[in-house]
Every structure is written in structure tokens, then in C-alpha cells.
Amino acid sequence: MGAALVALQQRQRFVHSIKVTLVWLILVAALVGGLLLIRFQPSYMLEHYNIILQGAGATLGVSMASIAIATVLALFGSIARLSSSAIAQGISGFYVSVLRGTPLLIQIFIIYLGLPQVGTQLIKFGYPTLGRLLIMDAIPAGILALSLNYGAYMTEIFRAGLQSIGYGQREAAIALGMNPWQVLRRIILPQAIRIIIPDVGNQFIAMQKDSALVSVMGVWEITYLATRYAKKDSKYMEMFILAAAAYWILTIVSSWFQNRIEKRMSRAYER
Amino acid sequence: MNAEPIIRISNLHKWFGMLHVLRDISLIVQPREVVCIIGRSGSGKSTMLRCINFLEEPSDGEIEIHGLKIPAGGKGREHNRLVHEARLMTGMVFQEFNLFPHMSVLENVTEGPIIVKGMSRTQAIQLAEEKLDNVGMLFKRDEYPTRLSGGQKQRVAIARALSMEPEVMLFDEPTSALDPELIGEVLNVMKKLAKEGTTMLVVTHEMGFAREVADRVVVMADGEIVEAEKPEELFSHPKDARTQALIDRYRTGGG
Numbered sequence: 001m002g003a004a005l006v007a008l009q010q011r012q013r014f015v016h017s018i019k020v021t022l023v024w025l026i027l028v029a030a031l032v033g034g035l036l037l038i039r040f041q042p043s044y045m046l047e048h049y050n051i052i053l054q055g056a057g058a059t060l061g062v063s064m065a066s067i068a069i070a071t072v073l074a075l076f077g078s079i080a081r082l083s084s085s086a087i088a089q090g091i092s093g094f095y096v097s098v099l100r101g102t103p104l105l106i107q108i109f110i111i112y113l114g115l116p117q118v119g120t121q122l123i124k125f126g127y128p129t130l131g132r133l134l135i136m137d138a139i140p141a142g143i144l145a146l147s148l149n150y151g152a153y154m155t156e157i158f159r160a161g162l163q164s165i166g167y168g169q170r171e172a173a174i175a176l177g178m179n180p181w182q183v184l185r186r187i188i189l190p191q192a193i194r195i196i197i198p199d200v201g202n203q204f205i206a207m208q209k210d211s212a213l214v215s216v217m218g219v220w221e222i223t224y225l226a227t228r229y230a231k232k233d234s235k236y237m238e239m240f241i242l243a244a245a246a247y248w249i250l251t252i253v254s255s256w257f258q259n260r261i262e263k264r265m266s267r268a269y270e271r
Numbered sequence: 272m273n274a275e276p277i278i279r280i281s282n283l284h285k286w287f288g289m290l291h292v293l294r295d296i297s298l299i300v301q302p303r304e305v306v307c308i309i310g311r312s313g314s315g316k317s318t319m320l321r322c323i324n325f326l327e328e329p330s331d332g333e334i335e336i337h338g339l340k341i342p343a344g345g346k347g348r349e350h351n352r353l354v355h356e357a358r359l360m361t362g363m364v365f366q367e368f369n370l371f372p373h374m375s376v377l378e379n380v381t382e383g384p385i386i387v388k389g390m391s392r393t394q395a396i397q398l399a400e401e402k403l404d405n406v407g408m409l410f411k412r413d414e415y416p417t418r419l420s421g422g423q424k425q426r427v428a429i430a431r432a433l434s435m436e437p438e439v440m441l442f443d444e445p446t447s448a449l450d451p452e453l454i455g456e457v458l459n460v461m462k463k464l465a466k467e468g469t470t471m472l473v474v475t476h477e478m479g480f481a482r483e484v485a486d487r488v489v490v491m492a493d494g495e496i497v498e499a500e501k502p503e504e505l506f507s508h509p510k511d512a513r514t515q516a517l518i519d520r521y522r523t524g525g526g
Contacts, residue, residue, distance in 0.1 A: 171365070172431075173371075174326065174358070175326065176358070176387055178387055268375075268417070269372065
């Protein structure tokens with residue numbers, strides 16, 4: 001009786017997954033059919049995939065540099081947010097509020113188009129070094145905008161991670177005679193990082209797609225190159241599907257690495 | 272018992288906001304002495320212990336550890352230096368063990384000597400192995416804390432505190448978080464330490480342990496020391512009604 005019930009349930013599950021797969025296939029067929037109706041040319045995609053590949057390098061480069069800087073910002077931001085100093089709390093709170101409260105696209109415009117205005121004035125007032133620093137090329141401007149923006153979100157992730165470590169850990173370390181810096185570096189951070197890492201991975205995956213926004217400044221990454229060729233040859237569907245596929249593949253690869261890192265980090269916690 | 276005391280608590284007060292949890296506590300602990308502190312929950316016994324290594328900042332009074340006097344309410348660099356000294360001279364064992372879960376058993380015990388004392392790794396490992404052996408936990412040296420039983424965790428925590436070679440060991444209800452069948456192994460380690468001449472201050476609910484091992488038993492109630500006597504005296508002729516009530520409660524198996 002029991003075995004028969006299990007067999008029935010297994011069969012039902014199998015039939016259900018077949019149905020879901022069928023729905024996927026119908027959707028893909030409808031999409032391809034529709035595309036062929038509008039004279040979609042898969043051959044054009046095959047001829048131009050290397051262009052997207054070039055762009056993927058820039059996308060990945062900008063994202064990796066930005067996530068690295070954002071991580072450093074988030075580390076200091078979260079420590080500042082949890083500190084007892086009014087100045088540190090004020091600065092970090094203001095930073096998080098402004099950068100999370102405004103669109104990334106506007107932040108990119110302010111850094112790329114707005115700051116040079118300030119820079120020009122500073123040069124006029126006799127501060128040429130500082131002034132020139134504010135007039136940035138597209139790539140540094142993009143990296144700065146993404147870093148600052150993601151640093152703000154990640155400050156909150158880091159803060160939650162640091163706070164999740166029980167007070168007993170801190171007390172045990174203090175009782176051993178550690179100073180606050182040693183407690184943070186040796187006891188709290190290593191434990192918090194395990195909690196933070198999956199979220200940083202998610203942020204990195206999200207950032208790869210948000211980095212498409214730096215195409216507005218003419219950085220030769222995936223979206224910019226796709227737009228360029230799409231316009232030139234009027235192959236919008238072909239190029240944007242190609243670009244979308246490139247982002248999707250990047251995400252899948254990143255998720256795989258994220259998984260591996262998480263497994264590695266939880267080794268000490270296996271029972 | 273005429274040597275310089277290890278701990279001298281003088282007129283200690285502690286307020287948590289409006290709550291007056293320690294009211295004029297004075298207590299002296301001599302070298303090699305084992306003092307057990309008993310009392311109901313909320314009597315202030317843990318808070319008193321935590322004031323000794325400044326996990327709680329005393330509100331008033333003075334803590335003296337091995338001749339180092341630290342007045343309450345201090346601030347600034349000099350006060351922090353004194354507090355640091357006090358923490359180096361005291362080893363603390365917590366109710367919830369608080370082992371570092373990201374470190375192996377050995378690393379838990381070498382961490383203090385290496386990071387705080389700047390000891391070389393080789394030397395620290397040698398010391399840690401000696402301390403782990405002393406609590407019977409050397410066989411789990413490379414294990415991580417999650418794979419240990421509660422009793423084993425607490426024994427490692429004791430080794431961790433011992434690794435700093437403190438003048439006095441502070442135990443804050445070391446067996447209260449343990450399953451009943453695991454209490455014995457921890458108490459046995461503590462008995463062994465007492466026999467070896469370790470100065471110990473133990474906040475506990477284990478009346479049997481207090482009676483057998485303590486040189487003196489301190490009874491606390493409502494933030495005050497009610498009585499401090501040799502165990503045989505205290506358990507057979509309690510002077511205070513609150514001590515009597517406490518002993519009766521444990522005799523009848525109450526909490």
C-alpha cells in the first residue's frame with residue numbers, strides 16, 4: 001500500500017515536470033517563430049558574437065574593480081556605522097542614505113558630467129591637481145559610481161553581518177585581553193565574512209547587469225557594443241538577444257564560483 | 272594566608288540605570304583559595320564576577336588584582352591600560368563557552384598567547400597542548416568546536432583561559448548550560464585545577480561542588496554578600512535565613 005502510494009506520487013511529479021518543460025519549449029518556439037516572422041537573422045548573431053565577447057571583458061573588468069572597491073567602502077562604512085563616534089556614525093549614515101536614495105544613472109551623470117564642472121572651477125581658482133582629479137575618463141567614472149553606489153548597499157549588508165556575531169564572542173575575546181581592533185580582525189570579521197560572502201556574490205551578480213549603465217558614457221562594454229552594431233545594421237533583436245545571453249552566461253558562471261566559495265567557507269561548521 | 276591577596280574588592284557598587292544590582296560588596300580572595308559564590312538568579316553574583324575583569328564597568332568602589340588597584344568610573348588611556356592588565360591576570364570561563372567557532376580547538380587555545388602576548392607559534396602550540404592535556408582534550412586538538420559536546424567545549428574554554436597563565440580563574444556558572452550527564456567532566460577538571468593550587472572564583476549552582484571543593488562559600492542575595500564561611504560551617508549552621516532558604520531549596524531538588 002505504502003509503496004504503491006510512493007510510486008504514484010513519483011509518477012505525478014514526473015508528469016508535472018514534463019508539463020513544465022513543455023511550457024518552456026512552447027514559449028521558446030513561439031519566440032523563435034515570432035522572430036523569424038520579422039526576418040530575424042541568427043546568422044548575424046553568429047558573425048558578431050566576438051564583438052560581444054570583447055565587451056564582456058570590459059563589463060567583467062569594471063564589475064570586478066567596482067565590487068573590490070565597494071567591499072572596502074562597505075567594510076569601513078559598516079565599522080563606522082557601528083562605532084560609538086558621532087562623527088563616524090554621521091558620515092556613514094549620510095553616505096548610505098544619499099547613495100541608496102538616488103538613482104545609479106544620476107550618480108553616473110553627476111560623476112561623469114557634473115564633477116568636471118567643479119573641476120574646471122577649481123583649476124580656475126588655482127587648484128589644478130585637485131581640479132584635474134575630478135575630470136575623469138568614462139571607465140574610472142563608471143567604476144567610481146558603481147563602487148560608491150554598491151558600497152552603500154553593502155555597508156548595510158556588512159553591518160548586519162557584523163551584528164549577527166553574538167556578544168559572547170566579543171566578551172570572550174575581550175576577557176583574553178584583546179583590544180577592539182584585535183577583536184574585530186581576529187574574532188568578529190572572520191565569522192561575519194562567512195555570513196556576508198553570499199550577499200557579496202549576489203551584489204556582484206547584480207552589478208554585472210547594472211554596469212550596463214556605464215554604456216551611456218561610451219565605455220565599450222557589452223551593452224554599448226550591442227547598441228552600436230544594432231543601430232548600424234538595424235539588427236536590434238539580434239544584437240540585444242546576444243547581449244542578454246552574454247549577461248546571462250556571466251551570471252551563471254559567477255553563481256557557480258559563488259557556490260564553491262560558500263562551500264569552502266563553511267567547512268569549519270560541518271558537524 | 273598572610274600573603275598579598277589576589278583579589279580585593281572594596282565597596283563595589285553597580286547600577287544598571289535605576290537598578291542597584293551590587294550594593295557595597297567587599298571580598299578578598301587569597302592565593303590558592305577556591306571561593307564559590309552561590310545565590311539565586313538575579314542576586315548579582317555574575318555581575319560581581321564580571322566587574323572583576325571589567326566586562327561590566329563598576330559604578331563605584333575599587334577592584335584590586337594582585338596589587339593593581341583600579342578605581343571605578345575611570346576613563347581614558349591610563350584606565351584602559353589598567354583594565355588590560357587586569358584582564359591579563361584573570362582567566363574567564365563563561366556559561367555559554369563562547370569558543371571561537373572558526374578556529375580549531377588548538378587555535379582557540381593558542382589565539383590569546385599569540386595575539387595578545389606576542390608568543391611565537393611554536394611556543395604557543397607547546398603551551399596549548401600542555402593546557403589541553405591538563406583538561407583531557409588533547410585528543411580533539413584539530414577538531415572544530417561544532418563537533419564537540421557541551422562538556423568538551425567547556426573544557427577547551429577552560430584550557431583557553433589557562434593558556435594566558437592568569438593569577439586567578441573566574442568561572443561564571445560553568446556548568447549551567449550543560450546537559451546533566453556532562454556536568455561531571457567539567458567539575459572534575461575544576462577539582463583538579465583546585466588541587467593543583469589554582470586560585471578560583473566560581474559562580475555556581477552546584478552545591479555539591481561548593482561543599483566539596485571550596486575553601487570558602489559566599490552567599491549573595493539582593494546585591495549583597497549575606498554570608499561568607501567555610502563550607503562545612505555554612506552548610507551545617509547557616510546564620511542567615513536567606514542562606515537557609517537557598518540550602519533547603521537545593522536539598523529538596525528545587526531550582
